[in-house]
Amino acid sequence: MSIETVSETKCFGGSQGVYKHASAATGTDMTFQVFIPEHREGDKLPVLWWLSGLTCTHENAMIKCHYHQACAEHGVVLVGPDTSPRGEGVPDDEAYDFGQGAGFYVDATQDPWAQHFQMRRYVEEELPALVADAFPVDMDRQAISGHSMGGHGALTVSLRNPGRFRSTSAFAPIVSPLNCPWGEKALTGYLGDDKDAWRKYDACALIEDGARIDNLLVDQGRADDYLDDELKTWLLEDAVRKAGMEAAIRLHEGYDHSYFFVSTFIAEHVAWHAEKLKA
Template sequence: MTIETVSETKCFGGNQGVYKHESTSTGTPMTFAVYQPEHREGEKLPVLWWLSGLTCTHENAMIKCHYHKACAEHGVIFICPDTSPRGEGVPDDEAYDFGQGAGFYVNATQAPWSQHFQMRRYIEEELPALVAENFDVDMDRQSISGHSMGGHGALTVSLRNPDRFRSTSAFSPIVSPMNCPWGEKALSNYLGDDRDAWREYDACALIEDGARIDHLLVEQGRADNFLDDELKTWLLEDAVREAGMNAKIVMQEGYDHSYFFVSTFIAEHVKWHAERLKA
C-alpha cells in the first residue's frame, strides 16, 4: 500500500511525519500523523493510537497535545488519524457536530453517508495494516487513547477488540452516545433509527452486553461545560463498577474540555501506557 509523505520534521530527536494515502474504506484521500522516536534501524517500537474529537483533523493533537517529549522518553510511536473522510463529493452538514470532522468512528449504513463514512473499518483494519507495512511498529504492542468524540472512539474500538490493545485511556470521552444529543444525532443519521444497531458504538452498552478490557484510564475535568449534557462520565463509572472492570476514572478539579487539559496530563498517560506496552 502506497503512502505519500506530506512533511517530516525532527522533534525531540525523533521524526514527526504527516502522510497521505488513498483509502479503500472511505473512497477518499486520508491524511494521518505519525511521531517516531529516535531508534535503532530495524527496531520495532510499541504504538499508541490517538483518536481526536469533533472538528479535528490529524493536526490538532499533533500541535496541541504535546506528546512528543514523553513519547521520545518512553520509546512509543504516536499515531493521529483524521476524524472523517473529506473532499469534493463527500457529504457534509453545516453543524460542527455532524458530517466532515465528525465521523464518530462508525461504519455508516444510511445514505448519503454510507458511501464514504466507514471510519470504523478505516481505524480498525485499513490504517493498522498500512502502518504495519510502512513504519517500525510492533503490532503486538498497541494501546489506544483519544479525546471527546475520539475518547468515545478509543473506548469502543478497544472494547470491540480487547485482545489488540494492552491499555486504553481517554480524555473527556463521550461515554454513552445513545444517551446524549451529540451521539443521538450522529448515530441516528449514520445508522438509522434502530437503537439496537447503536449499541456496538456505545461504551456503556458494550460493557453492559459483556465486553471487557483490562487497564482503563479516564481523565475528566470537572469544569468541562459538556460534562452534564454530553459526556456523562458517571454512566461509565456505573458500568465499570457493575461489571467489576479494572478501571481508573479521575475527575480533575478546574479543568475544562480543551487541549490545555489534555496537554496537562498527556505525559502521565504516555508513561502509563508505556509501562503496560513494555511489560
Template sequence: MEHVSTSRCYGGEQEVWKHDSKATGTPMTFAIYIPDHAPGEKLPVIWWLSGLTCTHENAMIKCEYKQACAQHGVIFVCPDTSPRGEGVPNHEDYDFGQGAGFYVNATQEPWAEHFRMRDYVEEELPALVAEHFPVDMDRQGISGHSMGGHGALTVSLRNPGRFRSTSAFAPIVSPLNCPWGDKALTGYLGEDRTAWREYDSVALIEDGARLGEVLVDQGTADEWLEGQLKTHLFADACRDAGIDATIRMQEGYDHSYFFVSTFIADHVAWHAERLKA
C-alpha cells in the same frame, strides 16, 4: 503513500502522510511521531483518536505528546476524524458530517459510501502503518479525546486482546444517552437504536465486552460534562462489570487541549508501562 512533511522534534521525527483509502474511498491524512531507535528495532504504538471538528493536525500541534513518546520510545499515530474532499457529503453543523465521523461505519444515505471510519481506524490504517513503519503490533495502546475518547473505548471493547492499554480524555461514554450521540448515530445508522449499541461503551460493557483496565481523565469544569459526556455512566458500568477503571476527575479543567496537554505525559507513561516488551 504520499509524504507530506517531516519535522525533527525531541529526538524523533514528526511525520505527516497521505494515502488513498479503500475504506472511505477518499484520500486520508495521518500524523505519526517516531522516536529515534536502533536499526531494525520495532517500537510500541499508541493510536490517538481526536474529537469533533479535528483533523490529524489538532493533536499533532496541541497535544504535546512528543517529548513523552521520545522518552518512553513509543510511536504515536493521529488519524483524521472523517473522510473529506470533493464528493464527500457534509453538514452545516459542527457535530455531524465532515470532522465528525464518530468512528462508525455509516449505513444511511448519503453517508454510507464514505463514512466508514470504523473500518479505517480498526483495520485499514493499522495494516498500512504496520507495513511501512517500525511498529510492534503486539504492543498497541489506544487513547483519544471527546468523540475520540468514545472511539478509543469502543474500538478497544470490540477488539479484545488487541490493545494492551486503553485510556481516554473527556470521552463521550454513551452516545445512546446524549444529544451528540443521538444526532450522529441517527444520521449515520438510522432509527434502530439496537444498532447503536456496538458504538456505545456503556452498552458494550452491559452486553458483555470487557477491558482489562482503563484510565480516564475528565475535567470538572468541562462545559459538556453533564449534558454530553456523562462520565458517571461509564464509572457505574465498569464498577458493575468488575473492570479496573481509574477515573480521575481533574478539578478546574475544561474540555480543551489545554486540559489534554496537561495530562498527556501521564497517559503516555501509563501506556508505556503496559507496552513494555
C-alpha cells in the same frame, strides 16, 4: 498500498510526519500523522493510537497535545488519523457535530453517508495494516487513547477488539452516545433509528453486553461545559462498577474540555501506556 509523504520534521530527536494515502474504506484520500522516536535501525517500537474529537483533523493533537517529549522519552510511536473522510463529493453538514470532522468512528449505513463514512473499518482495519507495513511498529504492543469524540472512539474500538490493546485511555470521552444529544444526532444520521444498531458504538452498552478490557484510564475535568449533558462520566463509572471491571476514572477540579486539559495530563498517559507496553 502507496503512501505520500506530506511532511517530515525532526522533533525531540525523532520524526513528526504527515502522510496521505488513497483509502479503500472511505473511497477518499486520507491524511494521518505519525511521531516516530529516535531508535536503533531495525527496532520495532510500541504504538499508541490517538483518536481526536469533533471538528479536528489529524493536525490538532499533533500541535496541541504536546505528547512528543513523553513519546520520545518512552520510545512510543504515536499515530493519529483524521476524524472523517474529506474532499470533493464527500457529503457534509453545516453543523460542527455532524458530517466532515465528525465521523464518530462508525461505519455509516444511511445515505448519503454510507459511501464514504466508514471510519470504523478505517481505524480498526485499513490504517493499522498500512502502518504495520510502512513504519517501525510492533503490532503486538498496541495501546489506544483519544479525546472527546475520540475518547468514545478509543473506548469502543478497544472494547470491540479484546486483546488487541494492552491499555486504553481517554480524555473527557463521550461514554454513552445512546444517552446524549451529540450521540443521538450522529448515530441517527449515520445508522438510522434502530438503537440496537447503536450499541456497538456505545462504551457503556458494550460493557453491559459483556465486553471487557484490561488497563483502563479515564481523565475528566469537573469544569468541562459538556460534562452534564454530553459526556456523563458517571455512566461509565456505573457500567464498570456493575461489570466488576477495573478502571481508573479520575475527575480533576477546575479543568475544562480543551487541549489545555489534555496537554496537562498527556505525559502521564504516555508513561502509563509505556509501562503496559513493555516487551
